[in-house]
Amino acid sequence: xxxxxxxxxxxAGRFSYPEEIKEDFLKTPGLxxxxxxxxxxxxxxxxxxxxxxxxFPYAYNRERNNQSRLSKDVHFFSGIKYGYxxxxxxxxxxxxxxxxxxxVHVEGGQTVDPYFAAGxxxxxxxxxxxxxxxxxxxxxVKDANRRAMKIMEDGRQAISIECCNNPxxxxxxxxxxxLPVDMVAPYLCLRCTDYSYILExxxxxxxxTQLHFIDFPVTRDGAWTVDYVAQLIYDLVKKxxxxxxxxxxxxxLRKEIRRENHGxxxxxxxxxxxxxxxxxxxxxxxxxxxxxxxxFDRGDSxxxxxxxxxxxxxxxxxxxxxxxxxxxPEKPVRLLTVGSCFGFGVNFAEEKGAVLVGTDDxxxxxxADVGEQGNPYxxxxxxxxxxxxxxxxxxxxxxxxxxxxxTRADGVICGYNWGCNYxxxxxxxIADIVKKQSGVPTINLQVAELxxxxxxxxxQNRVEAFIEMLS
Amino acid sequence: xxESVAFAGVDVGSLGSKSVIFEDGKIIGSSILRTGLKSEExxxxxxxxxxxxxxxxxxxxxxxxxxxxxxxxxxxxxKTVTEITCHARGAHxxxxxxxTIIDMGGQDCKAIRLDEEGNVTDxxxxxxxAAGTGRFLEVMANxxxxxxxxxxxxxxxxxxxxxxxxxxxxxAESETISLIARGEKSENIIVGIHHAxxxxxxxxxxxxxxxxxxxxxxxxxxxxxxxxxxxxxxxIRLAQPEGDPQxxxxxxxxxxxxxxxxxxxxxxxx
Numbered sequence: 001x002x003x004x005x006x007x008x009x010x011x012a013g014r015f016s017y018p019e020e021i022k023e024d025f026l027k028t029p030g031l032x033x034x035x036x037x038x039x040x041x042x043x044x045x046x047x048x049x050x051x052x053x054x055x056f057p058y059a060y061n062r063e064r065n066n067q068s069r070l071s072k073d074v075h076f077f078s079g080i081k082y083g084y085x086x087x088x089x090x091x092x093x094x095x096x097x098x099x100x101x102x103x104v105h106v107e108g109g110q111t112v113d114p115y116f117a118a119g120x121x122x123x124x125x126x127x128x129x130x131x132x133x134x135x136x137x138x139x140x141v142k143d144a145n146r147r148a149m150k151i152m153e154d155g156r157q158a159i160s161i162e163c164c165n166n167p168x169x170x171x172x173x174x175x176x177x178x179l180p181v182d183m184v185a186p187y188l189c190l191r192c193t194d195y196s197y198i199l200e201x202x203x204x205x206x207x208x209t210q211l212h213f214i215d216f217p218v219t220r221d222g223a224w225t226v227d228y229v230a231q232l233i234y235d236l237v238k239k240x241x242x243x244x245x246x247x248x249x250x251x252x253l254r255k256e257i258r259r260e261n262h263g264x265x266x267x268x269x270x271x272x273x274x275x276x277x278x279x280x281x282x283x284x285x286x287x288x289x290x291x292x293x294x295x296f297d298r299g300d301s302x303x304x305x306x307x308x309x310x311x312x313x314x315x316x317x318x319x320x321x322x323x324x325x326x327x328x329p330e331k332p333v334r335l336l337t338v339g340s341c342f343g344f345g346v347n348f349a350e351e352k353g354a355v356l357v358g359t360d361d362x363x364x365x366x367x368a369d370v371g372e373q374g375n376p377y378x379x380x381x382x383x384x385x386x387x388x389x390x391x392x393x394x395x396x397x398x399x400x401x402x403x404x405x406x407t408r409a410d411g412v413i414c415g416y417n418w419g420c421n422y423x424x425x426x427x428x429x430i431a432d433i434v435k436k437q438s439g440v441p442t443i444n445l446q447v448a449e450l451x452x453x454x455x456x457x458x459x460q461n462r463v464e465a466f467i468e469m470l471s
Numbered sequence: 472x473x474e475s476v477a478f479a480g481v482d483v484g485s486l487g488s489k490s491v492i493f494e495d496g497k498i499i500g501s502s503i504l505r506t507g508l509k510s511e512e513x514x515x516x517x518x519x520x521x522x523x524x525x526x527x528x529x530x531x532x533x534x535x536x537x538x539x540x541x542x543x544x545x546x547x548x549x550k551t552v553t554e555i556t557c558h559a560r561g562a563h564x565x566x567x568x569x570x571t572i573i574d575m576g577g578q579d580c581k582a583i584r585l586d587e588e589g590n591v592t593d594x595x596x597x598x599x600x601a602a603g604t605g606r607f608l609e610v611m612a613n614x615x616x617x618x619x620x621x622x623x624x625x626x627x628x629x630x631x632x633x634x635x636x637x638x639x640x641x642x643a644e645s646e647t648i649s650l651i652a653r654g655e656k657s658e659n660i661i662v663g664i665h666h667a668x669x670x671x672x673x674x675x676x677x678x679x680x681x682x683x684x685x686x687x688x689x690x691x692x693x694x695x696x697x698x699x700x701x702x703x704x705x706x707i708r709l710a711q712p713e714g715d716p717q718x719x720x721x722x723x724x725x726x727x728x729x730x731x732x733x734x735x736x737x738x739x740x741x
Contacts, residue, residue, distance in 0.1 A: 441593065457540060462596060465555035469591045
């Protein structure tokens, strides 16, 4: 059984949510937020059908390469709520900041338990860049993309360090005050070599923003590394508490850890239900929402958690009933992507007969629980030191081989952004090991386009040929 | 008189637009034109030229497959397929023993491996760079003030291979200008240019491996100097099939058109 996409198109190629789903949607629960507020499904519906299309037309544009496009599967109601979390994130952050909640820029490849526990809001580069773009409203897809590109180009011109687009765009967004950010405080995971850009920006233009790096002892040898990272986390939490004039207790940390562990478990169970289902029950866009919510990256860990609860229930129901999501091809080629920060076009892949079943980077975070007993700082440190994605390359490749089995992937796309020194070095090695050990074809892609709207024919040509090869 | 059952493949590349008309498993017409500014028009022009060559009309075509970079603007096509898949099928048709393809077009070069049925098993392409492509040769022909079609023949008269960088077309261009200024013999520079590209292709094959027979497809495959440079640098013998290697992509597209139509017909009967 396949769900039809009931999207209505207007002349500009935008879709709207159809009235006939409204009644059922309103029967579903809303979302609670960390500030104590609650938004019911009627308010979400109103936002997504009236305010959203007016303020953020680009999100409703069906252009194939529009990476910010809402899920085409309008019957997956959790997906509409994720869209709401996405489109209201900037409003919520500005409101929280006005109330004294510190906004902290972190890395995409890390868990965020201590930041939320300390009463702050951690923001990863992708959403931060999107929110900076959204400082100007009413833009359709081309103008929105142009604005995002302009911010990144400004950053590229200001500091001539070659690195991937993400830190350039997000740091420049902070510099341009497109969003109030109080601190830049990522974990220095192995994944990213772009801290040189952040550091240079801090020296030259981010003078009013605090910088706090959580060092990553690559050797991981012995207890000292846990003690060392635990101390850095303690300092971070203390600093965040000081920013809002509050003392953060170990119980605050444990409470947040319990919530996030529960959320990670929900994200894992949801993904495993998707992988094991006879038909793919949700679109690639919704799969991505589920995985990234398991990293609590929409500015509110409670709302992300509740989204995961609802998505979990919907996915299980669909999987049991053999529902295939709208727009998912029959017998799709299942693709696992490997590598961080390169935007994989899920809509393009679905048009060409494939579906994204996961990304090794984001999945590694939803499989990274934090111990609930013992000293919470040490438990967080142990988790940071154990990320699958940050393992030495051969071990990371082994993790991907296991993921290939788990996701039942037909092919693996290893990718990296031009300028990413680290991934460009390991991507080929991983592609070779995974191919040899799993027997599944792999492809190694350098993604060189600055934006995702234009100039991506060469990348898409490789992806399309890879899908044809696997069909 | 029985109804005509003809199929077309249209391959709109960055420099050349090619089309092939297929009927009863045979090529009955073809065309190669220069791609203009509008790829849709270029594809249609190539299609009409091939139809004229075949003595057929558009109405005779049952199915059209578009390929090449221009396929994104091919509303006339019933289906589009990447040129990687099409080159594999086309090379298999022209030379069934093909297991490896070197494809050099205007915008990129590809290393393609295929099985005994012409299905792609692995491939690699140069990344976002003109070095190692037909465009590289065009730039160099311009620097050397010779026609692109004469470049290959001239290289065969070289007495030594002068080293030219394969990293970048712009760097290689300035190196070539330096070599000219130094008074080096043109033929030796030209052979150096061909070797630079061959080295680049050789590097591409380190990713996917080589198995005989090796088929050289794409517009550059007509350049005798390039064929020789590839054989010298890679230590291989290139297959010498009948037929135009520049048409391989369009031939593959026409074969896929026939297959898609047959499948559709079976489904319609069921």
